[in-house]
Amino acid sequence: MLAGKEQSVAQVGPSEGLDHIILYSGSLAQGAAAFSRLTGVTPTPGGQHPGRGTQNALVSLGQGRYLELLAPMVDTVPVEPLGLVGWAIHTTDLTALRQRLGAEGIPLSDPTPGSRRQPDGGLLTWTTAALPGVDSPNAPFFIEWGKQVAHPSTTTPTGCTLTEFLITEPDPTRLSGLVRALGLAVVIRSGTAPAASVTLQCPRGTVRFTSD
Numbered sequence: 001m002l003a004g005k006e007q008s009v010a011q012v013g014p015s016e017g018l019d020h021i022i023l024y025s026g027s028l029a030q031g032a033a034a035f036s037r038l039t040g041v042t043p044t045p046g047g048q049h050p051g052r053g054t055q056n057a058l059v060s061l062g063q064g065r066y067l068e069l070l071a072p073m074v075d076t077v078p079v080e081p082l083g084l085v086g087w088a089i090h091t092t093d094l095t096a097l098r099q100r101l102g103a104e105g106i107p108l109s110d111p112t113p114g115s116r117r118q119p120d121g122g123l124l125t126w127t128t129a130a131l132p133g134v135d136s137p138n139a140p141f142f143i144e145w146g147k148q149v150a151h152p153s154t155t156t157p158t159g160c161t162l163t164e165f166l167i168t169e170p171d172p173t174r175l176s177g178l179v180r181a182l183g184l185a186v187v188i189r190s191g192t193a194p195a196a197s198v199t200l201q202c203p204r205g206t207v208r209f210t211s212d
Helices: 028-039 093-104 173-182
Strands: 018-026 043-047 053-062 065-072 084-091 112-117 123-129 141-145 161-169 187-190 195-203 205-210
Touching: 018 028, 018 161, 028 053, 028 065, 028 195, 053 161, 084 093, 084 195, 084 205, 093 123, 093 141, 173 187
Parallel strands: 018 065, 084 141, 161 187
Antiparallel strands: 018 084, 043 053, 043 112, 053 065, 112 123, 123 141, 161 195, 195 205
């Protein structure tokens, strides 16, 4: 962890916004090495997800955002290049957000608690909700971090910033409505099949990761 930067999610951004982007690799060590080679920034181990069989490593993207490199606890066949597999929207009040979006015709699932055990033994806690009305791999989930939790964007290696997040959907109406309702800096466009890409500016230049 980076000393002296512990603060809650409420202190690193607006009440709702892009929280993190998830890349996947079949091997955490190999995935982290590939990310470091491409970007010049080495992800720091984040810890394990109890009961889910996964672990992660993290990199800050600044402005209350971070990138999660997700991998199984036991190595499988590594994914090269790293694949974009998901994204999350943060909120400081998941109950209020569910009510507000529900009133706008965008229902969310019931909240589900989650946690991750960090390498130093500390426990990060959160609550999530899904977007069940959108049958797409591009559908985000929503996260409210525990009140005393240091947001990962403030405790992980810096150097990369997000310059573009692009989502392609055969029917972009539902996700476009969500992005507009929350004022997210995400580009939604129409295409023949679901796809997504993120573009980062890093010490070694511009790097792009895709869901393909």
